[in-house]
Amino acid sequence: MTGPVRILLWCAGLALAACLVTYPLYANGYYLALGISVLYFTILATAWAMFSGPTRYISLATVAFFGLGAYTAAVLGETMPWPVVLLAAAGVGALTAAITGLSTLRLSGIYFVIFSFGLAELIRQLVIWYEVNIHKSVGRYLFSAVTQDVLYWQLLGLTAVVFLVGWMLGRSRYGLALRAIGADETAASHSGIDATRIKLGVFILSATFMAVTGAVMAPRWTYIDPAIAFNPTISFQVVIMALLGGAGSLFGPVLGVIPLVLLFEVLTATLPNHFSIVLGVIFVFIVMALPNGVIGLFGAGRWRVPAGGPAAAPARAGDAPLLAVDGVSKSFSGLRAVDGVSFTVTPGEIIGIIGPNGSGKTTLLNTLSGALRPSSGTIRLGGIVLNGMRAHQIARLGLARTFQLVRVMPDLTVAENVAAARLFSTTNGSGATASELLDLVGLGKLQEAPASELTYIDQKRLELARALALQPRLVLLDEWLAGLNPSELETGIALIAKLRDRGLTIIMVEHVMDAIRALCSHCIVMNAGSVIARGAPEAVLSDPKVVAAYLGGDDA
Structure with a gap:
């Protein structure tokens, strides 16, 4: 962007800000009320x-927090200073979001939608019960001295704060983590991202703004009852406005708020009995015609990949074997998928785990990486017991993985996929950069490409680069070489050998026996959840029990 263009944009921004600040000085009552509606829906x-x-x-819980803020203002507004009332509303909204978020954010999809809608109705019913039985009033x-002008300026200031916080969040590693969670929460967790904590934190932040908005708006109504404060239409309007403008962009929702506030104003006056029907039609139109919102039509740019160092590393024990698996079992409703598996891994070696389909290999990797909790037995990484740890904690200890069914974060670029793991790794900042890792796996020229547009083989490469971005001590490769043609297989084997030569320890589940022979110093064979053979690859592959497991007893 050239200097004159930047100056022009600054001047335009200052002119817009001046117009917004002075708007109450020249707008009549109707247009001022319209401006207030635009602002409070913009915040929500x-x-x-x-x-x-x-x-x-x-x-669909927007109105729950909005209504709580309004009622907090109604209860405290005449007895406490207004700034204290706003702080109290923020506290009530944050506390409610924290309590509900700890349980609800483990849900996803339609279950979360239903619960969030039910939460709004539950809070409304609780308020009605309190008003009728305790306060003895509906x-x-x-009565407040807050005028329409003051109300407008309060909302304008809150709008500026919301945009500032949103801008800062989007440019931080937590903003990238949020997008990684939305793209693939499982992959994000195995990249060292504490999905639950980050979701909860931003959910509380969002709810706090909604509650404060409700408190600011309360004086506008003078009389507040549950039907006004907890009107479920508000939640649906907010969703539709955000989706129309583009929920994936900071300023996208504004593009939905302005036209829909004007449209709803007309509909309320002309079609009051058909408002809900029109609302539903608009929602269907947005989903069908504008899945990325209005801002998506202009090809809105991506967030900048945030800078910053990795997370602080926990203390690590250095005397114990790198990995010690002792009697690990995993059962599913009586079916024992892994049965008493034990082995150790020393630094710098590649261990192969082979066996027929359904033998428990991937289930074993899932227990090692925290995707599943072992039913019994103990797993130690560098002397630290992993039992009971969650996937992101294990990843930060230095155990990374790829998946049998390749998992990339499709809505993020190639560079962002790697950055998401790099920013939450536990190294001191040393080691290869994201660009160097992508060059290592052959994706250096595709850094800005969306991960969803990569070929299957390139997605496998990206998944490996993301695992390496954690700067791990141990990497689990779950059939990473599967699906490669002969030349790609040769390149893949050479890459794994290069990683071994750099001192990386690897456990690989694989069906490509040429790779097992070429790479592994030790091999473990599983069948029906149990280890049936172990030793050097050539020895175990010629073992009659192993041949029988693959081919069947009669064929053997």
Whole structure:
């Protein structure tokens, strides 16, 4: 961007800001009320998109937090200073979001949508019960000295704060983590991202803005009852506005708020009995015609990949074997998929795990990486017991993995996939950069390409680069060489050998026996969940029990 263009944009921004600040001085009562509606829906839609946009958790709980803020203002507004009232509303919204988020954010898809809608109704019913049985009244009066002008300026200031926080979040590693969670939460967790904590934190932040908005808006109504404060239409309007403008962009929701506030104003006056029907039609249109919102039509740019060092590394024991698996079993409703498996791994070696399909190999890797908890036995990495740890904690200890069914974060670029893991690794910043890792796996020229557009083989390469971005001590490769043609297989074997020569320890589940022979110093054979042979590859591959496991007893 050239200097004159930048100056022109700054001047335009300052002119717009001046117009917005002075708007109450020249707008009449109707247009001022319209401006207030635009501002408070902008805050709600932007706060909603702050969490739901990147994570794709469609929340219908907006009105729950908005209503709690309004009722907090109604209860405290005449007895406490207004700044204290706003702080109290923020606290009530944050506390409610924290309590509900700890349980609900483990849900996803339609289950989360239903629960969030039910949460709004539950809170409304609780408020009604309290008002009728404790307060002995249906609603409350709020007499405040807050004028329409002051209300507008409060909302304008809150809008600026929401945009500032959203901008800072989007440029931080937590913003990238949110988008990684939305793209593939399992892959994000195995990249060292604490999905639950990050989702909860941003959910609380979003709810806090909604609650404060409700408190700011409370004086506008004078009389507040549950039907006004907890009107479920507000939640649906906010979702539709955010989706129309584009929930994946910071300023996208504004592009949905402005036209829809004007449209709803007309519909309320002309078709009051058909408002819900029109709302539903608009939602269907957005989903069918504008899946990325209006801003998607302009090819909105991606967030900048955030800079910053990796997370702090926990202490690691150095005397114990790198990995010690002792009597590990995993059962599913009585079916024992892994049965008493034990082995150790020393630094710098490649261990092969082979066996027929259904023998428990991938289930074993899932228990090692935290995707599953072992039913019995003990897993130690560098002397640290992994039992009970979650996937992101194990990844940060230095155990990375790829998946049998390749998992990349499709909505992120190639560089962002690697950066998501690099920013949450536990190294001190040393080691290969993201660009160097992509060059290592042959994706250096595709850094800005969306991961969804990569070929199957390139997605495998990206998955390996993402695992290496954690700067791990141990990598689990789950059939990483599967599906490669002969030349690609030769390149893949050479790459794994190069990683071994750099001191990386690898456990590989593989059906390509040429790779097992070429790479592995030790081999473990599983069948029906148990280890039936172990030793050098040539020895175990000629073992009659192994041949029988692959071919069947009669054929052997």
